[in-house]
Amino acid sequence: MESIISDYNYWIYILLMMIGLYAMLAKNNLVKKVIGMSIFQTAIIVFYVSIGAKEHATIPIIAHGHGHGAVEAAIDVTHYANPLPHVLMLTAIVVSVGTLGVALAICLGIYRRYNSLEEDEIQEQLQ
Amino acid sequence: MIWQLDLSILTLIVICAFATIMVKDLLSAAIIFGAYSFLMCLLWTEMGAVDVAFTEASVGAGVSTVLFIAAVHQTTRRVGFRKSGRGLSKAVGLVAALLTGLVLVIAEKDFPGFANPFTPASLHVSPYYITQTLHDTNVPNMVTSVLADYRGFDTMFETAVIFTAGLAVIAILRRYKKDDRCDLPDPHVISAGYPDTIIRFVARQLVPFIQLFALYVVAHGHHSPGGGFQGGVILGASFILLAISYDSRMIIGRMSEKWNILLGNIGVLIYAGIGFLCLLLGANFLDYSILSKVLPATDKIMARSHGMLGIETGVAIAVMAIVVSIYINIVSCGKYDKDE
Amino acid sequence: MSFVEQAPVLIVILPLLSAFLVNMVGLINRRYCLPFAILGIFGSFTASVITLIRIMEHGVIHYRLGGWPPPFGIEYVIDHFNGLVLVTVSFVSLLAVIFSKESIKQELPEKIPQFYTLFVLLVTGLLGMTVTGDAFNLYVLLEISALTGYALIAMGDNKALVASFNYVILGTIGASFYLLGVGHLYIMTGSLNMANLLTILPDLYSLNVIFIALLLILVGTWIKMAFFPMHGWLPNAYTYAPSAAGCLVAPLVTKVSVYIMIRIMLSVFSPLYVYSVVGLSDTIVWMAVIAILSGSILALAQTDFKKMLTYLIVAEVGYMVGGAWLASSSGLTGAILHIVNDALMTLCLFIFAGIVIYKRGGQQLQDLAGLYKKMPITMAAFTVGALSMIGVPPTAGFFSKWYLILGAIDAGKYHFMAALLVSSLVNAILFFRVIEIAYFEPKVDHHGGDSHKVAIDEAPLSMLVPLIIVALSLIVIGLYSGDIVTNIIQHSVPAGL
Numbered sequence: 003m004e005s006i007i008s009d010y011n012y013w014i015y016i017l018l019m020m021i022g023l024y025a026m027l028a029k030n031n032l033v034k035k036v037i038g039m040s041i042f043q044t045a046i047i048v049f050y051v052s053i054g055a056k057e058h059a060t061i062p063i064i065a066h067g068h069g070h071g072a073v074e075a076a077i078d079v080t081h082y083a084n085p086l087p088h089v090l091m092l093t094a095i096v097v098s099v100g101t102l103g104v105a106l107a108i109c110l111g112i113y114r115r116y117n118s119l120e121e122d123e124i125q126e127q128l129q
Numbered sequence: 130m131i132w133q134l135d136l137s138i139l140t141l142i143v144i145c146a147f148a149t150i151m152v153k154d155l156l157s158a159a160i161i162f163g164a165y166s167f168l169m170c171l172l173w174t175e176m177g178a179v180d181v182a183f184t185e186a187s188v189g190a191g192v193s194t195v196l197f198i199a200a201v202h203q204t205t206r207r208v209g210f211r212k213s214g215r216g217l218s219k220a221v222g223l224v225a226a227l228l229t230g231l232v233l234v235i236a237e238k239d240f241p242g243f244a245n246p247f248t249p250a251s252l253h254v255s256p257y258y259i260t261q262t263l264h265d266t267n268v269p270n271m272v273t274s275v276l277a278d279y280r281g282f283d284t285m286f287e288t289a290v291i292f293t294a295g296l297a298v299i300a301i302l303r304r305y306k307k308d309d310r311c312d313l314p315d316p317h318v319i320s321a322g323y324p325d326t327i328i329r330f331v332a333r334q335l336v337p338f339i340q341l342f343a344l345y346v347v348a349h350g351h352h353s354p355g356g357g358f359q360g361g362v363i364l365g366a367s368f369i370l371l372a373i374s375y376d377s378r379m380i381i382g383r384m385s386e387k388w389n390i391l392l393g394n395i396g397v398l399i400y401a402g403i404g405f406l407c408l409l410l411g412a413n414f415l416d417y418s419i420l421s422k423v424l425p426a427t428d429k430i431m432a433r434s435h436g437m438l439g440i441e442t443g444v445a446i447a448v449m450a451i452v453v454s455i456y457i458n459i460v461s462c463g464k465y466d467k468d469e
Numbered sequence: 470m471s472f473v474e475q476a477p478v479l480i481v482i483l484p485l486l487s488a489f490l491v492n493m494v495g496l497i498n499r500r501y502c503l504p505f506a507i508l509g510i511f512g513s514f515t516a517s518v519i520t521l522i523r524i525m526e527h528g529v530i531h532y533r534l535g536g537w538p539p540p541f542g543i544e545y546v547i548d549h550f551n552g553l554v555l556v557t558v559s560f561v562s563l564l565a566v567i568f569s570k571e572s573i574k575q576e577l578p579e580k581i582p583q584f585y586t587l588f589v590l591l592v593t594g595l596l597g598m599t600v601t602g603d604a605f606n607l608y609v610l611l612e613i614s615a616l617t618g619y620a621l622i623a624m625g626d627n628k629a630l631v632a633s634f635n636y637v638i639l640g641t642i643g644a645s646f647y648l649l650g651v652g653h654l655y656i657m658t659g660s661l662n663m664a665n666l667l668t669i670l671p672d673l674y675s676l677n678v679i680f681i682a683l684l685l686i687l688v689g690t691w692i693k694m695a696f697f698p699m700h701g702w703l704p705n706a707y708t709y710a711p712s713a714a715g716c717l718v719a720p721l722v723t724k725v726s727v728y729i730m731i732r733i734m735l736s737v738f739s740p741l742y743v744y745s746v747v748g749l750s751d752t753i754v755w756m757a758v759i760a761i762l763s764g765s766i767l768a769l770a771q772t773d774f775k776k777m778l779t780y781l782i783v784a785e786v787g788y789m790v791g792g793a794w795l796a797s798s799s800g801l802t803g804a805i806l807h808i809v810n811d812a813l814m815t816l817c818l819f820i821f822a823g824i825v826i827y828k829r830g831g832q833q834l835q836d837l838a839g840l841y842k843k844m845p846i847t848m849a850a851f852t853v854g855a856l857s858m859i860g861v862p863p864t865a866g867f868f869s870k871w872y873l874i875l876g877a878i879d880a881g882k883y884h885f886m887a888a889l890l891v892s893s894l895v896n897a898i899l900f901f902r903v904i905e906i907a908y909f910e911p912k913v914d915h916h917g918g919d920s921h922k923v924a925i926d927e928a929p930l931s932m933l934v935p936l937i938i939v940a941l942s943l944i945v946i947g948l949y950s951g952d953i954v955t956n957i958i959q960h961s962v963p964a965g966l
Contacts, residue, residue, distance in 0.1 A: 009243045010132075014139045016233045018146055019649075020226040025150045026638050028222025031208045033155050033200065037162055039641050040193065041146050044169055046649055047181070053656045054255075055176040056246040062177070063353065064262065064269040077263075079256040080246040083177035085271040086255045087655075089280060090605055091181050092272075093287045094648065096358065097612045099188045100294030103455045104619050105637045106200040107298040110462055111623065111630045113204040120209040121218075124631060232681055236653055239678035253659030253669075257541050282534040282543045286597065286609045289485065293590050293613055296492070297620030300583040301630075387496055394489045401486055414478040416536035 011052040018045035032112065032119045036105045043098040047091045054087035056080060062088065131175070138172045153208045155201045163194035179354040180272040183346075187362040192452055195369055199460040266433040268351045276356065277437040281415045285400050287358075288444050292397050295451035299390075302463030325374075332374035339367040347445045351434065357441030361396075361448025368453045377457055381465050389454045396447025400440045407436075473523065476516040477532040477545045480555060481597045483512035488589040495582020502585040506566050509589055513596060514559035521552040525956060531602075539602070540662035546602030546736075550805060550961030553953075554599050554728050557809045560942075561720050561816050562592040564935035568820050569713030571929045572827055576711045577624055584624065588717060591617035595725045604651045604737065605661045607729065611647065611693070615640045618722060621714035622706045632705035639702045643692030650685030653678055654737070666737045674746055679738075683747065686733050694726035694786050697760030704767075704779040708832075712823035715775070720815040723782060724808045727789045731804065734793065740963045744796040750880075757791030758888040760784065765895035775822045775832045777899065778815070781858065784892055785811050791885050792873045798966040800876025805958050806950065807869035810857070813946070814866055817854030817939045821847065824928040824936070840907040843926045846933060848907060850940035855900035857943045860893045865943045868950040 022045055025038025062085040064077065109119060116124045145165035149158045166189030173182035241248040258271050258279060268274040276284050343363035350356030372380040404415040412419035417436025418429035427435060457465060472479070487509020494501040524530055524547060532545040547555070566588065577584055594614030601607050619640065623633035655661060657678055658669045673679050688699075695703035707719050734743045744750060764784025771777040789811070792804030822832060824847055829836040841848045857866035870889060877886035927933060946953065 009237065009240065010136055010139060011243050012237045012240060014143060016230055016237065017143055019233065020230045021143075021146045021150060023229055023642070024222045024226040026222070026642065027225055028219045029150070030218075031155070032634060033197070033204070034150065034158065034208065035638055037149055037158055037197075039638065040162065040189075041149070041165070042645055043641070044166075044189070046645055046652065048169075048172070049649070050652055050655075051173055051176055051178045051181055052243060053248075053250050053652070054178065055244045056251060057244040059177055059246065061179045061354070062259070062271045063179075064271070077260045079251070079259050082259050082271070084251050084255045085258050085275050086661075087250070088178045088181050088272050089275045089283075090661075091178070092184050092276060092358065093283055093605075093609055095181070095184050095188055096287045097290050097609070099193055100290045100612070100616055101637065101641055102193055103196060103294045103459070104297045104301070104616055105634070106196055106459055107301045107455075108619070108623055108630055108634045108637060110200060110203055110459060111301055112634060114462065115627050115630065118209075119204055119207075123209070128628065128631065232684065236678040236681040239676045240656055248656070249659040250656055251659070254540050254661075255659065278535060279537050279542050280605075283606055283609050286606075286613060289590065289593075290609065290613055290616060293587070293616045293620075296583055296586055296590075297616055297623075300580055300587060300620045301623045303580070303583075305579050390492065390496060394493050398486075398489050401482065401489070405482065405486070408475055408478070408482075413532065413536045414475070414482065414534055418536065 011048065011055075015045050015048040015052065018042075018048065030121045032109045032121065033106075036102065036109065039105065040098060040102060043094065043101070047094055047098075050087040050091050050094070054084035056083055059083045134175055135172070138168055138175065142168045142172065155204075155206045155208060156198065158208075159194060159197035159201055162197060163190055166190040166193060180270075180276075180356070180359075183354045183359045184362075187359050187366065191366055192362060192369075192456075195366075195373075195456065196459055199456060203460065203462050265430065266437070267430050268434055268437065270351055270353065272354075273350050273356050273437065273441075277440055278415075278417065278433055281404075281437075281440065284440075284444070285397075285404065285415070288397050288400055288447055291448055291451050292393055295393055295454045298455050298458045299463075302458045304463045328374050332370050336367045336371060339370070340364060343367065343445075347441055348438070350441055351437065357444030358448055360441075361445035362452055364445065364449040365452030365456075368449075369456050372453075372456065372460070377460050377465065380453065381457060384450075384453055386454075386465075389450045389457075392450035393447050393454065396443045396445070396450065399443030399446065403436060403439050403443070472516075473519055476520045476523070477530055477547055477600060478534065479516040480513050480520065480559070480600055481593055483516065484509040484589050484593040484596065487512075488586050488593065491589055492582055492586040495586070499581040502582050503566070503570055506585045506589050507563070510559060510563045510566055510592055513592070514556070514563050517552070517555040517559045517596075520547055521556050521957075524549055524552045540660045540665040543606050544602045544662060544664075545600050546664065547600060548961055549957045551599050551728070551732070553805070553957050553961075554725070554808060555596060557812050558592070558595050558599060558721055558725065561812050561939075562595075562717055564816060564820075564939055565713070565716040565720075568716055568823060568932055568935045570931045572713045572823050572932070573711070575827060576713070580624065584621070584711075584713070587617045587620050588714070591621065591717060595721050598725055599728060602663050602736075603661055604654070604663055604666070604733075608644065608648050608651065611644050611729075614722065614725075615644060615693075618718055621718060622710040624714065625709045625711045628705065629709035629711075632702070632709050636702040636706045639692055639699070643689045643699075645689070646685045646692070647689030650682045650689060653682035653685065657682075663732075663736045667739060670738065670742070674742055680747055683733075683738055683743070687730065690726050690730040690733070691790075694723045694730070694790075695783055696786055696790055697756065697763055697783060700760075700764075700783045700786075703783060704776055707779040707782070708773060708776045712819070712826050716816060716819045716823055719779070719782060719819050720812045723786055724789075724812045727786065727793070727804070727808055730790070731793050731801075735961075735963060740796075740966060744966075750794050750796050753794040754791050754880075754882050754885050757787045757794065758884050760787030760790070761888040761892045765892045768899060769895060772834055773832055774825070774834050774837065774903070775819075777834075778818050778822060781896070781899075782815060785815075788870075788873060788889065788892075791888075792876060795873075795876045795880040795882060795885065796966065797876045797879040798962050799872050799879055801962050801966065802954055802958050803869050803872030803874075803876050805961065806872060806954065809953075810865040810869045810943070810946065813939055813943055814854055814857045817850065817936065817943065818858070820932065820936045820939065821851040821854065824932050827932065828926070828928060834903065834906055837903060837907045843924075844928060845925065847928055847936060850936045852904065853940040853943055855904065857947070859896045859900060863944060863947045865947040865950060868947060872954075 022042025347360030857864035
């Protein structure tokens with residue numbers, strides 16, 4: 003019980019991942035699959051951002067950081083959240099919106115030709 | 130961090146995820162997914178990831194939702210019921226999901242505790258960014274300095290990814306022939322079907338302010354959350370707002386396909402070009418410090434700061450053009466020639 | 470700036486820059502697209518060759534992007550292994566882009582600028598994945614090559630769209646699993662640099678999470694390379710893609726994924742960990758055996774020539790995965806050599822299929838009838854490719870198979886050897902059937918077979934030249950494979966195996 007409460011972020015990301023994966027593989031509707039894909043990708047983002055979180059830390063922007071080489075001393079590492087996962091996840095968000103655009107475009111192309119977004123109906127027409 | 134808040138947001142997120150998968154209407158699913166993204170954005174702000182939250186707000190809650198709605202508008206809201214005898218894919222999905230869940234749960238047991246400031250991830254590599262960002266680059270927002278400088282090469286390809294996506298959408302959807310089938314009455318209008326003067330007026334008045342804010346986000350990314358990507362998406366969103374409140378022909382008239390493609394190219398080329406300039410001046414690719422040779426009255430540290438501003442501008446231009454281009458292609462299903 | 474010193478980054482940057490130039494000149498006149506695409510890829514090929522020569526003289530090259538030292542910045546690390554893969558990838562894409570000229574004019578005349586831009590970006594992505602020494606940078610380029618791949622495939626006919634959608638779904642799962650695996654390594658170590666991970670990980674070998682990270686990355690790359698139970702997306706996607714796109718995607722995407730798997734095994738985890746500590750070898754070699762056999766059997770069942778080739782790719786992936794997991798130095802040598810050979814063989818066969826589609830308008834086996842008389846040069850080149858697939862000396866395919874079989878004997882995995890032999894036999898049956906149809910059966914024309922003498926009707930030069938070059942290179946590589954192994958591959962196989 004202790005570990006569930008302290009690590010809930012990690013538990014939730016696993017849950018979201020399962021929801022997304024299930025929707026991608028099991029749903030019949032193509033747009034639903036795409037939604038599942040987006041949930042799957044955000045689950046990974048939750049995981050990474052949780053790695054970067056620190057208790058009692060502030061946002062990763064140095065306060066009073068203006069001016070040239072102003073504050074040399076006294077930057078406490080534990081005082082700021084870990085910026086690296088944030089950077090990685092900015093990239094991942096961009097990638098996921100790119101994939102989303104392409105996937106929706108393919109859905110539209112399929113709808114234009116088969117007049118349906120349901121996988122089984124499309125398969126019937128393919129046969 | 131307030132764990133009660135964290136937990137309640139996470140619970141809402143899971144509810145939204147379930148709802149968006151279960152609901153039998155695609156437009157509702159798209160809207161719920163928008164809410165899901167917005168909750169994500171709150172979660173990240175709460176965990177201190179402000180830049181991620183900003184991007185999620187503009188991309189996930191903003192552009193993604195609009196793209197979903199545009200796609201649903203072009204196709205159908207209906208979600209059919211699966212015909213019998215197709216239990217196999219459900220079983221595959223269930224088994225894959227449970228197996229993945231099980232494996233990840235086993236891995237989770239070995240993780241260092243959540244929000245612990247003394248985990249390996251917080252002790253190795255990342256302290257360097259926190260302590261050295263001001264010294265190396267004079268940029269207080271370390272997310273910006275890591276994004277645009279320490280790991281600037283990733284970001285260049287991130288911009289290339291969005292460019293690729295824009296191009297891919299054109300490649301897949303664009304139709305040039307006049308006789309292509311397009312049985313929708315008017316693919317350009319996404320509104321309720323009648324012009325609403327109030328919405329149009331308000332949207333028109335808002336656009337300049339949105340764009341001004343976007344420019345601020347780009348320019349002030351060194352000191353506050355934001356940067357080229359977020360600013361670019363907001364700029365693109367201002368055009369999409371016009372396209373939604375009027376119709377997309379209005380945008381196509383102002384930002385033609387050729388201009389859009391050209392701007393997308395120029396944006397990424399600014400990024401790669403600055404990197405290449407560093408290489409021509411004798412340093413490694415993307416080593417902005419060498420730019421102090423050509424920029425007047427700047428030392429190596431300030432050259433890094435200016436180099437980052439340059440590439441952020443490129444990113445903003447590219448992202449703006451590509452977001453608009455993706456939207457136009459999806460909402461018109463690839464058919465938007467002027468003479469139509 | 471010296472070209473030689475900057476060559477590692479130019480391998481990736483030249484095609485990237487040329488992609489944007491291609492796109493912009495396409496707005497003016499679409500005839501200018503191809504020269505710029507060729508120029509970019511040729512520059513990249515030159516840089517790869519220079520880099521490989523430099524490695525053979527001076528050893529491993531490190532290149533710091535942005536001048537930042539690893540693990541804080543991103544680093545390019547090029548050793549003999551990825552040097553070889555880089556030359557292969559750029560060589561294959563150069564031939565594929567030359568081939569595409571006529572075929573794309575016929576199949577997609579309206580979208581030439583988009584096609585070439587995506588084409589060059591895909592090459593950029595593949596080269597970038599190969600050259601990088603940073604686990605996350607690899608992910609970004611993986612996504613570039615994935616997105617371009619989806620689009621290039623979706624540009625084919627109607628069925629291609631459905632195939633491409635499945636590819637999007639499975640490809641995203643694969644890439645996300647890779648990213649998740651990297652995340653598991655990051656949470657335990659704090660680093661993303663491969664060399665840095667290699668030094669930190671040994672202390673953590675006993676933890677489950679490291680094993681699961683390996684598992685996630687493996688499954689991710691397996692989906693990307695269409696390893697047998699995860700191959701569902703590949704056959705349709707590659708069959709219905711435009712033939713010019715198929716010539717780039719089919720030879721390279723799976724091979725680069727195999728490269729990634731081996732790179733992660735050797736340079737992030739260590740040979741000690743993957744072969745001794747985790748004890749996955751037996752299972753994975755068995756999976757490879759199943760992949761080889763099912764790929765071969767499914768290939769036998771096809772009447773569509775291109776689809777038959779796609780199932781052969783599934784079988785060939787089994788060769789390489791099995792070879793890499795034999796835990797013997799000959800097996801690994803064979804797997805690495807097979808990456809090169811299989812890329813060239815697949816290119817040869819897909820160019821041939823492209824020529825058939827261009828000339829005959831179809832890709833069924835019947836469409837091949839009577840080709841020997843009509844296109845003798847094309848068929849000669851195809852025969853070389855087919856012999857190499859079967860594994861007849863002195864073609865390249867024989868030698869990699871030889872090393873793989875040696876490796877199987879060294880490791881005592883006789884079932885893998887048996888699978889290789891069965892697969893060679895099936896390939897022989899398949900290709901002799903094709904050759905038979907093309908040699909003996911006359912093409913049934915509308916005229917009703919009145920002409921006794923058939924006029925030679927060869928493919929255009931821009932299609933024929935790449936085909937001849939790739940066929941010749943299959944023989945040349947076969948003849949020099951001993952040198953390639955001793956001078957290049959031996960250096961990348963870890964000593965203690």
